[in-house]
Structure formats: C-alpha cells, structure tokens
Amino acid sequence: MNKRLLTVLAAGVPLAAAVYLPTPSAAAPAGGSAAPFACTTPSVQAPAGTAVESVTAVRQAGGTVRGTGILGGSVDGVPAYCEVTVTLTHPGDNDHATVRTWLPADGWNGRLQALGGSAFLAGDNGPGLATAVKNGYAATTTDAGVKDALDTSWALTSDGRVDTALLANFASRSQHEAAVVGKEVVGAVYGRSASYSYFTGCSTGGRQGYMEAQQHPGDYDGILADAPAVNWDEFEVATLWPQVVMNNEKTYPTDCEFKAFTDAAVAACDALDGVRDGLLNDPQQCDFDPRRLIGTTVECRGRQLTVTAADAAVVRKIWDGPRTASGRKLWAGVPVGADLTGLAGTTTDDNGDVTGGRPFQVPQAWVATWLEKDPSFDVSTLTYSRFTRLFQQSEAEYDTIIGTDDPDLSAFRRSGGKLLSWHGEADQYIPAQGTVTYRRQVEQEMGGSRRVNDFYRLFLAPGTSHCGLNGQDGSADGLSALTAWVEHGKAPGTLPATLVNDRGQTYARDLCAYPEVSRYTGHGDPSEASSFRCAAPARH
DSSP: OOHHHHHHHHHTSOOOSOOOOOOOOOOOOOOOOOOOOOOOOOOOOOOTTOEEEEEEEEEEOOEEEEOOTTTOOEEEEEOOEEEEEEEEEOTTSOOOEEEEEEEESSOOOSEEEEEOOBTTBOSOOSHHHHHHHHTTOEEEEEOTTOOSTTOOTTSBOTTSOBOHHHHHIIIIIHHHHHHHHHHHHHHHHHSSOOSEEEEEEETHHHHHHHHHHHHOTTSOSEEEEESOOOSHHHHHHHTTHHHHHHHHHTOOOOHHHHHHHHHHHHHHHGGGGSSOSSOOSOGGGOOOOGGGGTTOEEEETTEEEEOOHHHHHHHHHHHHOOBOTTOOBOSOOSOTTSOGGGTSOEEEOTTSOEEEEOOOHHHHHIIIIIISSOTTOOGGGOOHHHHHHHHHHHHHHHHHHHOOOOOOOHHHHHHTOEEEEEEETTOSSSOHHHHHHHHHHHHHHHTOHHHHHTTEEEEEETTOOTTTTEETTEEEOHHHHHHHHHHHOOOOSEEEEEEEOTTSOEEEEEEEBTTOEEEEOSSSOTTSGGGEEEEOOOOO
C-alpha cells in the first residue's frame, strides 16, 4: 500500500500529487546496442494458462504524465516512449488483465523494471512507469483485471461469493504474467532482450515482490520490495485492532492525546542508541509505560485535556497488539513511535468532541468483503472474541492464496536472484516486526543469517513511516544498491539514507543490514552518518 495514499486516506482529505517512486541512478549495463526503434504492434505469445485478447502499440510524446485514479500524481520531463498494451484472459474465468509496457524511444539503459501496486491496486497508475522511463528503463505493470486502490467491487460475484479468479490475479498470477509479457515486448520492440530485469514496489508492491521470489524465482534478477505487506491474511485483520480496542473500551483519545503518548515515548527512549536526535532507533527496546502520562494535561486546539487511566490503557493495548481472550499474542501492535492515528482514527463533531472510531479503509474492506462477504458490514460492532475468530478465519481461508510468507527461498537463491528490502520502524500501517519475523523464518529454513545475506538483505529505517523513505521521511536509493549487487556483485553492507525526525531535521544515516542496528560512536555530528556504526542489538 502506498504511503501517500494511506496517510491521506487516514486523514480523510483529498489525495495530493506525491506518490511512492523508486529513484534509481545506476549507469546502463554493458551490452550490444538495440535495433532501430520502431513503435509497432508486436506479436505476443500468451503466457501459460492465458489467452491474448488484444495487443496495441502507441507512440507517446512524453512530457508530463499524470497518474490515474485516487493516487493521482504527476511526473514532468518524460521522454518519448512506446506504450504497448496487452490484454490477457484466463479461459473460463471471464477476467481481463491488462499489462502495460512503456519503452523509451531513446536512451534505453538495457534494463526492464516492473512496478507493483498500492492497497487493492495491483499495479502502477502511471507516475512510476513515467519515472522508470525517465531513468532509461523499459517499464511494465499489470492491473490484474481489478480496480483502483480502494475499489473492491470486484471481490464478490453476483451471488455473493468470493471471486477466486480475480483474487488469484491480484495475489500472484498476474504479476508473473506481467514479467513474461514485459520481457517478450521488450525483445520484440528493441530486437534484443533486457540485460537485467528488476521488480520494484512498496507495501502491496512489496508483497508482490516477495511473492515473485517465493513462487516465480526466475522472473527477476533483482527485487526491491519495501515495507512488504507479507502475512497479508494476518496483518490485514490485525490492523483493525486499534478500532476494536477503542470500541470495546468505549474510550477514544483525541489525536492530540495520541501524539502526547508518542512524543513521550520517543523522548524517553530516544537516547538508547547513544544520542538524542528525535529518532527512535529500536522501538522493540522501548519500555515506556503510557500510564506515566495519567493526570497530565494536553492542549488540543485551545482546550485543556487531562489524560485518563482509560486513555493510557487503550494506548497500552494498541502498542501491545492483538491478543486472544486468553492472552495469546496474535500479531504485532502499532510500533512505539509511529503515528497512532493512522489506525486509531476517530470522528469528531462540530465542537471538536470525539464521537467514535474511524477505521482505516483497507482492513475494513478486507474484513467486511472477504471475510464477512458483506461490504456493508459494520466493523465497529466487533467484540474481542469475534475479532479473534475473524483473525483465525482469515488465516484459514486466505493464507495459501495471499499470505506470501513461504520462507523457502532456495529456488530464488539458486536462480542467482537478489532481494533487498527496507522497512520503516515507525510504520503506522504494517509493523516492521512482521517483516523481521519473516526474515527470521527464512534464516531458520535456509541455514542462518550469513547464508541468507548472500541473496536477501533487510534494512530497518529509524523514525520512518510507511514507505516513507521516498516521501516526507527522507530518501534512500534502494534500486541503485540493488543494481550494484546484481550486476557487479557489490552486496550492500549498509544502505545510505536521509532520515527526517519529528521536528523536520534531516540526518544522514547508513541503515544497517538486519540484525544489526545503528549506534552512536560517542563523538561527531549526529546528523552525519560517520558518527554511527552498526552493532548487534541489545538484548530485550
């Protein structure tokens, strides 16, 4: 799921132009020159299990490309390109999945870049393709035959059953087919195959990248899969937990009070990495007790509010994460230091008084549509026990379809593929602990951290929200690091990044490869990466 989409939707305001985009700067690979460019309709062989319904080729002048749908966005200065559109169907499924491939008319760098989606959008809405073309890539994406980011009208058939064909498209098979078609189109238009193929995506796109590594290990040489929505069947239900807590406890802290709890926790734990910089380096080490704020006052839009024991209890439960009635942990909670209002949104009246909860649309749709089979289902009615049953139902019905948590990556390793991920430690929508847990499972399956590091590296970004390293929380050029690893064997020991703390101050920081974390050396400017080193994490 796209960070800008999620942040704006959680705030309930219209979407602005910024979207998640990879920003590669790698030089073109060596190789033979392409044949003279001609934007003509290529012959496309249908991937296994599909039939080709149509193929078109249109030469586009470039310039400014504007994104479609709720994500919007725009990219200026796009060079001329050839847009090849291939529509596929799976005979008997009555679906129509479109694969778009954009090929720069001049300056192709010899690479193919595939782009993933956001929320319930299976592929890119335009700006990602335009950015890739602007950086010299041929680019491809698929809509999987489904709708826009929050449009789930495709989920159920007319008789109220789950459309398993479209869910299979969205979960996995359309991404693989886009890889097959994209490569074929590149070869037909340029007269030679791409020297290297990459997949890039964040959130939903990150999950798709992990799925490719797990199910189709030969599709890509390198996969950049950030803040990945793996364990989809579990975390989608788990992200309703803050709403379940507030509704069952009948306590709805204001956004100002939630911020006060987050600020107090960051202030209490900020120095655990050796320096106070406004960045919580390792939320798992922070043991701040929200009860410490009971009785304190918070100014909120001209009003003085007193933090209650009930407020603190709600925050404790949200940070702790969902549990069964017997206390068994189901999933990670919202990380300490993350914006609590993303999932614990509330509604207010004209006087500014909180009137109830406002669930985030993505997990709300998952529970109502795929679990309850009723898009109008009111998730505010969920009790703790019913929440647990839905969590277990989601696992039972959908783990094999969209869980994306198979730890056996041996085929991907044998193929020579490289998988690189970063995940923000202040991710308010997909807790980084889910990705960490998956990485540990891969290590257990495949012989330990050192062997896994040969092909799969994870970097955790302090103080960074969902997909935030390509937005307001800073930046990191993961695609350049990945291309250097794939094409030149330079495995990234660290991932250079710019981080932004809650005061808007920027810090250069080398993100450490998991499991190591960043520690201040004790001297030097905290805003400089050279003042930190990577070290083993403290025992919690």
